[in-house]
Every structure is written in structure tokens, then in C-alpha cells.
Amino acid sequence: GYLAMGGQIVDATIVAAPKQRNSDAEKADIKAGKVPEAWKNKPDKLRQKDSDARWTVKFSKAKADEEGKTKQRDIAVPAFGYKNHASIDRRHGFIRGWNVTGASAYDGAQLCNVLDKTNTGSTVWADTAYRSKKNEAWLEKNGYRSDIHHKKPKGRPMSDATSRANGRRSKIRAFVEHVFAHQKSRMGLFVRTIGIARARTKIGMANLAYNLTRFVWHQGRTAPA
Template sequence: MKAPGFFDIEECLAGLSKKGDVLEHLSRTIDFELFRADLERAVPRSNGAKGGRPPFDHVLMFKVLILQAMNGLGDEAAEYFMRDRLTWKRFLGLGIADPVPDANTIWTFRQHLTKASAIKGLFERFDAALREAGYLAMSGQLLDATIVAAPKQRNTDGEKAAIKAGTIPDGWQDKPAKLRQKDRDARWTVKYSKAKPREDGQPQVDLAVPSFGYKNHVSADRAHGLIRKWLVTDAAAHDGARLPDLLDKTNTASGVWADTAYRSEKNETFMVKNGFVSQVHRKKPKGKPMPDRTRKANALKSMVRSKIEHIFAHQKGPMAAIVRTIGKARAETKIGMINLAYNMRRFMWLERKRVPA
């Protein structure tokens, strides 16, 4: 087999373009240079006085993290795909024979972003670009949270108790390698879901699914389905307690849609004082049937609120969202990149929809 020539590669890329290369369209839609200043402040670079291989460009490395977030890949897998896929090379501006960042380089770059707490600034930078493009936060906002799984920890009951109390379990201090591999910020929780009706007519029993990891708390605007605010907690954190920190005061409408987890006297008072109109689901009275009026009102609210589930479905489906890192700070960077990458894909879809056929 002869080595591929320049025109062979160009012909192959042209064929991929005809089939609809998502990354090529993403490059045309988003100016990634708008992130450069933030990235250069967050990630230090050597002046080259000590020699060594020149570092990879800041924006190139940031685009690698976007590719990871869009495809749910670890560092080793990301390195492999950069070597393997022509579409990735074109997106990154790399030639067929150019070196690619290895797994350690990707980890180090992301670690610098984590230490600089840069992900919120990068997210807000893109949000400003969305607003400049005409995508203001409009028509009210939708609040919800989803669990993002992290590597499960196998600890004894005593170790679990110490971690929950905020201390380091006995014996871990003398084992730094073990301590580095133990996530003391993530938590277990139980998620309940409705079971299918039983064929024998017996009452259905809700399914209890234990999960370990973090929660991605999100506020999305109703008009465009874009994430406007987000925060990360451990998986056991209560959703409703995050409402004041998630509400977006820049939204042009005052309506707030959320499920019953966000319904509390404290939250209702907060929304009234801050000019928001609660469309939060009402809870079923204890020991009593749900009033028909309330049930119908909740159903109407669900028609609006359910749109936020599309965000999580995309993140857990095509994006295969997962946290492979250790600790809340790193998890926040990973989940923040997932939210940012989602908004980029959403923006690309909105722009396609805007252009007349």
C-alpha cells in the first residue's frame, strides 16, 4: 500500500465534509480565539530558556477538552482519537504527520485550569458571545439537577463515617498513593424512579438505584434551551437548597419552572422578594389524594419544565457524561466543560435553524 499523498487526504476530507462533518461546522460557527486571553492567564507557559519541546497552543488544547466533553472520553482515549481521526486533526488545525498532545499533556492542561478556577470564566465568556449573537436569556428559566457518575469507592463503614465527617480515615495519611486515588468529595445517593405497571395487577414498587458521584445543577432559559447558570455539588446534596444560587436575574421573563424538590416556603419567599414568579410543582398533601386542580396545574407546568430533561438526555446520551477525576475541584472543571460543550452544540443547532432554507 502506498503512502497517502496530500491530494488523497484532501479528497478524503472533502468527502467527509459532504457527509456533514459536525466539527467542521463547529469551527465555522464558533470563534475559539475569544477564549485565548482567559486560557493564557490560567495556564502558564515556559519562556523556552530551558529548551525542550515547544508547548501546544492554548486554544488547541482547549479544543481538545471540548472534544473530550462532547464524546465522554478519558485522556488516553482522546490521544488515540487525535491520532486516528482526520476530522479531529482538521478541527485542531493539525496535519496528518503533526504531533498531538499525549494523555499527560491533556491532564496537565486541565489541571492548570482547575487550579486557576478558570472554567466559570470560560463558560461566562461564551455566554456573553451567545448574547451578542442575539440569544438572550428569555421566556423564563427551567431548573433541575442530574447525577454525574464518578468512579465508585470501596471503603469500610469506618472509612465512610470518617469521610462523611470531613476527616481522613485512619491509616490513609501514611499511604499518599492511596489517598490520591480516594475521592472524599463525591457521595452516594439513592435515586428513585417509577417502575412499569405490573401485569398481575399488584401495586408497582418504585425502583431505588444507588448512585455515586456529583450533581450538575442547571438553570436553562426557556426560549433557547441554553444553560445559563450551573453549579456542582456531591450527589447527596439537596436540589432545592441550590435554587437561590441558580436563578438567573438577567432573564427577560420572571417565570421559574422546577419540580417538587424545589418547593419550600423558604424558596417561595426568596422568589417573591426577588421578583420571580414561581411555577414550581406543588407537592401531594400527606395522607390525602392530590387535588384535581393541583394535578392539572402540575401537568401544565411539566409540559414546560420537561424541556430541561433534553439537556441531560443529550449529556448522558451522545456526550456520555462521566467524571473520571478525583475531587470536587476537578469534577467541577469536567462538568463545566460538559455544560460548555453542550451550549456550543446547542448554539450550532440554533444557528442552523436561524438560517433560511
Template sequence: MISLFAGEERSAKRERLGDPLQVLDRHIDFAALAKAVDAKLVIGDAGRGGRPPYPTELMIRLLVVQNLYNLSDDAMEYQLLDRASFQRFAGLEQSGRVPDAKTLWVWRERLKKQDLIGDISEAVGGQLAQAGFIARGGQIIDASIVTVPIQRNRRDENEAIGRGEVPAGWNEAKREQKDVDARWTIKHGKSYYGYKLHANTDRRWGFIRRIEVTTASANDTTVFESILDATNTSRAVYADRGYAKAAREQALGEAGYRDRIQRKGQADRPLSQAQQRRNRRIARQRAFGEHPFARLAQMGGKCIRTIGLARARMMIALKVITHNVMHLARLRQRRIVPA
């Protein structure tokens, strides 16, 4: 149906539905995130000429949007040219020059090579603390598999990769297109190929506070201690039975933590009724740790298309950063004030 006021009607409906990017823009200080990166960022010799680099704040905004909507570099370039909401969020409404797919790739590589992802994460953590959303209620330790495209290699090539060698006949160009870090694992009878995200989520607010990324074949328990968050105001540590270990339980107690790891029965020594009740109580708390993984899955965080462990760590960290800033923006939009 033709309407003389079609533009105004669509605009009014968009306002009613709400633009998540406007929520982000209203509640997240992207200038502060850019400042943390610029403090260490090295771009190159400006005296060589050429176009000046895009502002760091703009590129961080674009990387957040790209991960929020799970867009490839080419798709992000097109959407940035096509979608008014993206242009408003990036401040490019009146600009005739916008970053292309190659620029996005170069910026991610720059963040990876200069190890700047951690600085962005710390800056986001600073905004969480400034808003009062400190880690509270205990910490939930869990892991999730992140798949990557399966590599089609011959058996002898896989054997060489397993030994840490470059298969015979692989030139540099082929090597760059092959992921030799990802590994297979089996979960619930199904095979997966890729990496694993180990995350520490605070029970009260649901922010992912600390992460580690390993190959999918790595045991969940190998990085348990490295992602513990000493800043959480509660000393309770929740985890499933896969993390149960007598030495770990003792170490947690000695470090001042309260062990809330589910117990694991044995064939010759099943769990008692009291232990089963304890496991159920812990499971109710652990369920809150699944919420961030579900939100990451909505952003495509259960599957990435990168090559190598270093890029996987960078991409997964960007997904986690995007999750945390979006979660913070939504909490503040709902006017939730930490007690």
C-alpha cells in the same frame, strides 16, 4: 470493491453527512474564548527554556472536541494523530508536533487551579448574547446525578472520610487516587455514587445558563436560589415538586419572579383537581429542561472519571460549555434568527 476514485467518493459522502466540527469552526469564535483565558492565564517562567506552550485557542478547541466525543486523554491523543477531521479542526494538518495526553491533563489542571473555567463560560455567554440568543421564556431549574467510579474502601475508612478525616494508613500517593468528596444517594430505589449537576436552562433556547455542582447526597433545593438567572426576560421559574416550599414561593414573589413550581401533596391533604391541572401545565414546560441533560448524556456527561469535587466541577463545567457551543453552532447552522 476497489475504486480508482475511493478517496473522492468518501470525501463527497462526508460532505453530504456533514462534519459537526466544521459547524463548530464556522459558527464559534474560539479566538475570543482564548482571549478571555489569556487575559488571566499564568503559564510560568518562559526564561527557563524548553518548548513554547501550545496556543490557548488550540487547547480550548481540543478540550471541546474531547468532551464532545467523551474521549480519555490517551484516546484523544490517538484520535488527534489518526483522524483528519480532528486535525483540520485543530489546525494541525501540517504540524509534526501535536499535544499529547499529558498536555491535555496539564491544561485542565491549569484551568482548575487558576479558576479560569468561569471565564470561558462568560465568554461563551457573550457569544450567545451577541448572536441574539439571550435568556428568554422563563428558567427551568433541575438537577441530575453524575456518577464517578465507586471507591472500594473498608467500613472504618468510610467512617473516617465521613468525619472529614484521612483514614489511617493512607499515604499521599494513595490519598491522591481516592475520591473522598463523592457521596452515595438513592433515586427511584437505585443507589448512585458521585456528584450532582444543578442547572438553570432557559425555556426559549435551551441553553444552560447557570450551574452548580455538589455531592450526590446534597438536596436539590440547597442551591436553588444561587442558580436563578436575573437576566431572563421572563420572570417565570419552573421546577418540579421537590423544590416546593412555602418560604421559597413567598421569596420568589417578593423578588418579582412568577412561581411555576409544581405543588406537592400530603398524605392527609392530597392535591386538588386544580392543583393537578396546574402541575401538568408546568410539566409540559419543564420537559424542555430535560433536553440539555439528554444532550449531555450523549456526550458522556452522566458519568465522569475524575477524583475530587474540584475536578468534578471543572469537568462538568467543560461538558456544559461544550453543550452550549455545539447547541449555538447548530442553531446558527439552521439559520435560526432570534426574534
């Protein structure tokens, strides 16, 4: 069988949804959990409005060249939709735990919601968004070993030892990125439904479909020639 083993790799990705065209007042009501007044007497319009999806900004940091000079600029790209939080086991690469939130939800807050307690390995890999005193304490209390990326010290350069350690972690953590890339490129994952309940079903089915393709891949490796 394919037992969950080898530890867990955690990450999240934004799943796009159709952009909503709302006024500033409507946006404020939605963030406050209210139904805008203009929608209350228009049930047809209300049915077409997704009040659960959220806007967020994806940042891409500019990389320095060999001389240490940054020639490019940081890029900020707005995105609208939901976020698929997931963990995979390192040994087999199956999605073992997942959760769905609005795109603006903080990744680190979902760590305890996606980890698989049945995994025979205790190590957890994740990027810096998941490193916090609260998460580190929770992992230690629940018997996990944190191998989460370390953040750069504020106002100081990162030490060579920490940089090398993060590089080692990145090689392992990259496997979960392949999962999301497969869902978006080969499966064309996009949420066209209204509301988080249906979005959770859609994304959950996509996670299940990925596991099926992963299972077929494993079976093909072990099948006799």
C-alpha cells in the same frame, strides 16, 4: 442575539463517578470531613480516593394503571458521584446558571445558586424538590414568579385542579431533561477525575459544550437555504 428570556427551568442530575471501596470507618471519617487514619501514611492511595463524591439513592415511583391499582413496585437505585444543578432559559434552551455538588446534596438548596438574574422573564419552573416555604419566600423577595410543582398533600389525594396544573408545568419542565439526556447519551458525561474541583471543571466544560451544540442548532435553523 440569544438573550436569556421566557423564564427559567431548573433541575439537577446525577453525574456518575467511579465507585469507591471504603470500610464503614473510612466512610464515617469522610462524611465528617476527616482523612481516614489508614490513608494518612499512604499518599499514593490517598491520591486515588475521592472524598468529595457521595452516595445517594434515586427513586422511581410506581405508576397506577387505569383502574388506580399499582401493579409495579417503587424502584430505588443507589448512585455514586456528583450532581449537576442547572437552569436553562425557556426561550432558547441555553444553560444560564449551574453548580456542582456531591450527589447527596438536596436539589432545593441550590435554587438561588443557579438562577440567572439577567433573564427577562420572571417565571421559574422546577419539580417538587424545589418547593419549600424558604424558596417561595426567596423567589418572591427577588422578583421571581414561582411555577414550581405542588406536592401531594400528606394523607390526602391531590385535587384535580392541582394535578392538571402540575401536568401543564411538566410539559414545560421536560425541556431541561433533554439537556441532561443529551449530555449523558451523546456526550457520554462521566466524572473520572478525583475531587470536586476537577469534577466542577469537567461538568462545567460539558455545560459549555452543550451550549455550543445548542448554538449551532439555532444557527442552522436561521441559516438561508
